Each structure stands twice: as C-alpha cells, then as structure tokens.
Amino acid sequence: MDPMKFLTTFDTGTVTRLPNGRTQREYRIVALDAEVEAAPGVWFPAWTYNGTVPGPTLRCTAGDSLKIHFFNEGSHPHTIHFHGIHPANMDGVFEQVPPGGRFTYEFPAEPFGAFLYHCHTMPVKKHIHKGLYGAFIVDPPTPRPKATEFVMVMNGFDTDLDGENEFYTVNGVANYYVERPIPLKVGEPVRIYLVNVTEFDLINSFHLHANMFRLYRTGTSLTHSELTDTVMLCQGERCVLEFTYRTPGRYMFHAHQSEFAELGWMGFFDVTA
Numbered sequence: 380m381d382p383m384k385f386l387t388t389f390d391t392g393t394v395t396r397l398p399n400g401r402t403q404r405e406y407r408i409v410a411l412d413a414e415v416e417a418a419p420g421v422w423f424p425a426w427t428y429n430g431t432v433p434g435p436t437l438r439c440t441a442g443d444s445l446k447i448h449f450f451n452e453g454s455h456p457h458t459i460h461f462h463g464i465h466p467a468n469m470d471g472v473f474e475q476v477p478p479g480g481r482f483t484y485e486f487p488a489e490p491f492g493a494f495l496y497h498c499h500t501m502p503v504k505k506h507i508h509k510g511l512y513g514a515f516i517v518d519p520p521t522p523r524p525k526a527t528e529f530v531m532v533m534n535g536f537d538t539d540l541d542g543e544n545e546f547y548t549v550n551g552v553a554n555y556y557v558e559r560p561i562p563l564k565v566g567e568p569v570r571i572y573l574v575n576v577t578e579f580d581l582i583n584s585f586h587l588h589a590n591m592f593r594l595y596r597t598g599t600s601l602t603h604s605e606l607t608d609t610v611m612l613c614q615g616e617r618c619v620l621e622f623t624y625r626t627p628g629r630y631m632f633h634a635h636q637s638e639f640a641e642l643g644w645m646g647f648f649d650v651t652a
C-alpha cells in the first residue's frame with residue numbers, strides 16, 4: 380500500500396453486537412507470497428499478510444471480542460502471533476497453518492495499548508524478515524484525546540538475502556516520506572503508534588527534529604512517562620508518541636542510527652500555518 384495511505388488506514392473489522400452487549404470484530408487476514416517495492420525500483424520477494432508489508436493495522440477497543448480469520452494462501456506454513464493477553468491455543472505458536480489451511484484466532488482484546496502481530500513459524504527470523512507482521516492497536520474504553528493519528532512500522536529489507544538489511548523504512552518504502560513529506564498544520568495535535576519489527580539489528584529508533592514528544596511506552600498507560608525527542612525500541616517493542624508543531628516549516632524525523640537513516644529510514648513533516 381502507498382505509505383501515505385498506510386499512515387492513516389486502520390482495519391477495524393466487521394462489527395456485530397453480541398447478545399451479551401459486547402462488540403465483536405471480525406478480521407480477514409490472508410498470507411500471500413507477493414513482490415513488494417522496498418525502495419523505488421527495488422522489488423523484494425515477500426511473504427505478506429493481505430499482500431502488503433507491513434500487513435494491515437488492526438484496530439479495536441479493549442473489551443471487544445475478536446475473531447481473526449486467517450487463510451494461508453502462501454507457499455510455506457504460517458501463523459499469526461498477537462502480542463497482548465490471550466489463551467495458549469490462540470497464541471499462534473503451536474497451531475501451524477499449512478499452505479491451503481485456515482485458522483480462526485478468538486480472544487477478547489486486552490489490555491489497551493500499542494501492539495503488533497507477526498508470524499511465529501520457525502525459523503521466526505526468516506518469517507519476520509520476509510514481511511509477516513503488522514501493527515495491532517487496542518484503544519482504551521474512553522478514547523484518547525482527539526489528534527491526527529498515524530501508524531509507523533519500522534522495518535528493514537534484506538534484498539540480497541545475505542542476513543543483513545540493505546534498506547530500512549517506515550511503512551515499507553525507503554525514503555518515501557523524504558520524497559513526499561507528511562503534511563501537518565501548526566497547532567495540530569499528532570499521535571503516532573510506533574512499532575519496531577526490524578530483523579537482524581538489535582534496535583531501531585525514532586528521532587523527531589526541533590520538537591519534543593510525550594512518550595507512552597507500550598501505550599498501556601494514559602500518563603506519559605517522558606518528554607523526549609528520541610526513543611529506542613528493541614524488535615517487538617512499540618510506543619505511542621504525541622506532539623504538536625508550533626511554527627511552520629519542514630521538519631525531519633529519522634532513525635538515530637545514522638546508517639539506518641542513510642539507507643532509507645528518514646522522512647519529513649511539512650508544517651503549514
């Protein structure tokens with residue numbers, strides 16, 4: 380998907396009301412082998428959820444009853460392992476889904492926070508670096524304050540299959556937001572759900588220029604833990620960031636691993652009055 384569209388696209392599922400009054404959300408996820416463009420003109424033979432890397436951003440509210448219908452139309456066994464609380468048999472580790480197979484994950488969404496999902500088939504390193512992951516947002520029952528909300532998934536692409544990343548991106552295409560800065564308004568409150576699934580490298584990070592953000596680690600509290608301009612995340616870690624720009628102009632954001640920034644993990648916000 381076009382990374383500009385991906386920023387604000389949230390799959391909230393098909394909603395029904397259960398007899399007990401709970402909201403039920405049903406999602407459809409299909410594992411597919413697909414070529415994805417990791418950088419302009421550079422195609423990567425990916426394993427995907429629903430044809431894109433990252434996969435769709437799934438969103439719900441704490442307490443919702445979730446059903447994720449998973450169909451494996453790929454060439455290898457896969458699963459979906461969600462972060463969060465759920466029973467062992469819904470954990471996507473032991474219930475391997477063979478090509479042509481299907482599985483329905485069912486669990487209540489808890490707790491609220493910023494999460495991710497990914498394939499947990501061995502070797503997990505391969506199933507992750509091939510592209511099987513996405514963001515999973517569980518909103519608090521009382522919504523967070525109104526803001527422009529973006530999802531940013533930090534990843535890498537090992538395009539020559541040597542066990543190291545040739546490109547680093549947010550939302551799947553190297554340097555995308557350098558070529559097409561993200562438009563913002565002065566005074567507009569912004570919230571970013573940030574997820575790190577970079578394979579091969581121990582950490583990744585997000586640095587915001589000329590500003591500071593409120594940091595909510597894992598998004599599981601409504602009280603921020605820090606006011607900072609840089610956050611470092613291990614693979615599988617995620618957080619929520621909130622900030623507002625006060626003056627118009629072009630502002631950079633990037634990984635504060637200079638190497639990652641130079642290999643594609645960089646972007647701009649264009650802030651107008």
Ligand SMILES: [Cu+2]
Nearest residue numbers: 457498500506
């Ligand atoms: Cu897999």
